[in-house]
Amino acid sequence: MSFLRAFKYRRKDTAVHRLDPRSKFLLSTILMAVSIVFTDIRVLLALVFGQIILLSLAESLREWLSSLRGLLFFFAVIFATQLLFGGTLYTGFILSLRLLALSSSMSWFFLSSTPEDIGRAMSVAGLPIELTFSFTMAIRFIPVIYDEFQSIYDTQRSRGLELEKGGFRNRIRNLMPVLIPLLVGTIRRTYEIADAMEVRAFGASPKRTTFKPLRLKSGDYLVCAASAILVALAAYLKLLGIE
Amino acid sequence: MVKIVVESLYFRYPEASDYALRNISFRIVEGESVAILGENGAGKTTLAKNLNGLLKPTEGSVKIDGVDTRNLSVAKIARKIGFVNHNPEHQFFAEKVEDEVRFGLRNFGFSEEAADKTIREVLNVFGLEEYRGKNPFQLSGGEKKRLAIASIMAWRPEALIVDEPTIGMDYAQKLNIRRVLRSIVSEGRCVIVITHDVDFAASICERAIILSRGEVIGDGRLRDLLSDDTLVEKASLRKPFLIELEKETGLTGLEEDFDAISSTLVEVFQKCRS
Ligand SMILES: Nc1ncnc2c1ncn2[C@@H]1O[C@H](COP(=O)(O)OP(=O)(O)O)[C@@H](O)[C@H]1O
Ligand SMILES: [Mg+2]
Numbered sequence: 001m002s003f004l005r006a007f008k009y010r011r012k013d014t015a016v017h018r019l020d021p022r023s024k025f026l027l028s029t030i031l032m033a034v035s036i037v038f039t040d041i042r043v044l045l046a047l048v049f050g051q052i053i054l055l056s057l058a059e060s061l062r063e064w065l066s067s068l069r070g071l072l073f074f075f076a077v078i079f080a081t082q083l084l085f086g087g088t089l090y091t092g093f094i095l096s097l098r099l100l101a102l103s104s105s106m107s108w109f110f111l112s113s114t115p116e117d118i119g120r121a122m123s124v125a126g127l128p129i130e131l132t133f134s135f136t137m138a139i140r141f142i143p144v145i146y147d148e149f150q151s152i153y154d155t156q157r158s159r160g161l162e163l164e165k166g167g168f169r170n171r172i173r174n175l176m177p178v179l180i181p182l183l184v185g186t187i188r189r190t191y192e193i194a195d196a197m198e199v200r201a202f203g204a205s206p207k208r209t210t211f212k213p214l215r216l217k218s219g220d221y222l223v224c225a226a227s228a229i230l231v232a233l234a235a236y237l238k239l240l241g242i243e
Numbered sequence: 244m245v246k247i248v249v250e251s252l253y254f255r256y257p258e259a260s261d262y263a264l265r266n267i268s269f270r271i272v273e274g275e276s277v278a279i280l281g282e283n284g285a286g287k288t289t290l291a292k293n294l295n296g297l298l299k300p301t302e303g304s305v306k307i308d309g310v311d312t313r314n315l316s317v318a319k320i321a322r323k324i325g326f327v328n329h330n331p332e333h334q335f336f337a338e339k340v341e342d343e344v345r346f347g348l349r350n351f352g353f354s355e356e357a358a359d360k361t362i363r364e365v366l367n368v369f370g371l372e373e374y375r376g377k378n379p380f381q382l383s384g385g386e387k388k389r390l391a392i393a394s395i396m397a398w399r400p401e402a403l404i405v406d407e408p409t410i411g412m413d414y415a416q417k418l419n420i421r422r423v424l425r426s427i428v429s430e431g432r433c434v435i436v437i438t439h440d441v442d443f444a445a446s447i448c449e450r451a452i453i454l455s456r457g458e459v460i461g462d463g464r465l466r467d468l469l470s471d472d473t474l475v476e477k478a479s480l481r482k483p484f485l486i487e488l489e490k491e492t493g494l495t496g497l498e499e500d501f502d503a504i505s506s507t508l509v510e511v512f513q514k515c516r517s
Contacts, residue, residue, distance in 0.1 A: 151333050152333045155328040155333045156334065157297060158295060158297065158325070158328075158395075159321065159334065159346060159350060159394065159395065160322070160347050160398075161318075161346075161350060162316070162350075177334075177346065180335075180336035181335060181336050184335075184380065185333075
């Protein structure tokens with residue numbers, strides 16, 4: 001789970017954090033696409049290097065580094081499958097590098113954008129508010145539900161529950177004392193939130209105003225320009241025959 | 244009987260930058276009743292989880308009967324030291340009250356016969372026998388709390404840690420829980436009450452350990468500690484009403500008659516008003 005830390009928003013005040021989520025999303029998507037279409041080691045290294053610069057601008061290198069330990073597991077899987085199914089150490093390395101470039105391109109985006117920002121970018125893109133609101137709420141409540149899970153698990157362990165014990169069927173059965181209280185709590189919370197939203201007139205008027213309207217600033221134009229150049233550069237490299 | 248020895252305990256949560264507990268040392272011996280007091284976020288729950296092995300010290304050690312908790316499973320410790328979570332709803336999953344109690348007994352290898360007998364006894368002691376077949380989630384707040392304690396006391400641990408037993412409880416419910424905890428103390432079992440309700444703590448515990456920002460700032464007789472103005476202020480607590488009253492009047496043992504005293508006081512105040 002520790003690699004998930006690379007995607008958890010941290011409140012910071014940096015140039016990257018201040019960017020409009022839409023332009024960040026654009027750049028992140030393009031970086032992702034480029035990582036997927038190239039296997040050339042120079043391109044992939046350049047991608048990783050460029051994102052390290054982005055991450056350090058966002059003062060998030062530490063989070064990214066600590067998540068690498070979690071990625072090690074996936075690297076191991078890649079190498080193992082490559083060696084098993086006729087690949088070489090080199091292809092294993094290239095694929096790992098690509099995974100690193102891919103995950104970094106999402107990492108800096110999620111590390112520097114609040115769930116609200118992402119939700120707003122989605123609704124500006126034309127998605128209905130019910131959907132984007134559910135999305136931001138879901139992200140918001142992941143840590144809350146995780147804390148609750150921890151507390152429930154601790155409580156049941158204090159009553160002698162041992163999840164690691166017994167065969168497969170036993171282990172599944174042993175999950176019930178943890179899952180049921182978690183489910184009951186979550187469903188109950190859902191109703192409470194629905195009530196809280198209703199008393200504050202969510203959905204009462206079809207037209208919503210925005211407290212903080214999204215606005216593109218000079219940095220965003222820079223990012224968009226960089227994205228365009230990146231696309232052009234990628235196309236040019238492909239024309240040169242670089243895979 | 245159980246003995247808990249804490250030596251130079253430091254604890255830090257894996258993702259936190261700062262220690263939640265710093266340089267904590269104390270020992271708790273058989274039959275002691277101890278209140279762990281302190282403001283919100285002082286580290287009381289973290290300390291409790293270190294005592295029953297849910298968390299292991301970052302530095303220093305916690306020993307149960309001479310064995311380091313790092314070498315013991317949570318289940319092993321739980322058999323000796325019960326822990327009641329502050330939120331009973333974090334433990335209910337069975338359809339019936341009796342099965343909620345049965346869960347722990349099964350985990351600790353009680354035979355079905357022994358379990359049946361124990362369930363009957365414990366529900367009786369905790370005043371829950373009429374709810375035996377009811378769904379735990381449908382009980383009142385006070386009953387849920389008592390069921391949570393009952394489901395742990397069922398296997399007769401030698402010590403019991405209760406986290407925030409009075410949270411969200413009304414006065415009558417508090418009295419009930421106090422009665423239950425006091426009867427456990429009177430059996431010679433060790434009871435550790437985590438709370439910031441000083442009156443409640445004073446009516447159960449002889450000893451207090453006061454935590455503030457992860458450090459022990461007082462450890463000793465509860466009455467002495469809670470008479471110390473600077474200490475009480477530093478821990479964001481307040482002096483227990485009854486102890487104050489006893490001091491002012493020179494009387495002793497007032498807490499035995501707590502109910503009588505509070506209703507008498509209400510009358511006195513009403514007379515004064517009119
Ligand atoms: N799971 C956790 N991860 C990180 N920090 C935590 C966690 N649980 C508690 N803390 C922190 O540890 C400190 C002590 O918390 P806690 O033991 O719950 O205090 P108390 O029970 O006295 O209110 C607080 O600063 C809290 O924010
Ligand atoms: Mg607590």
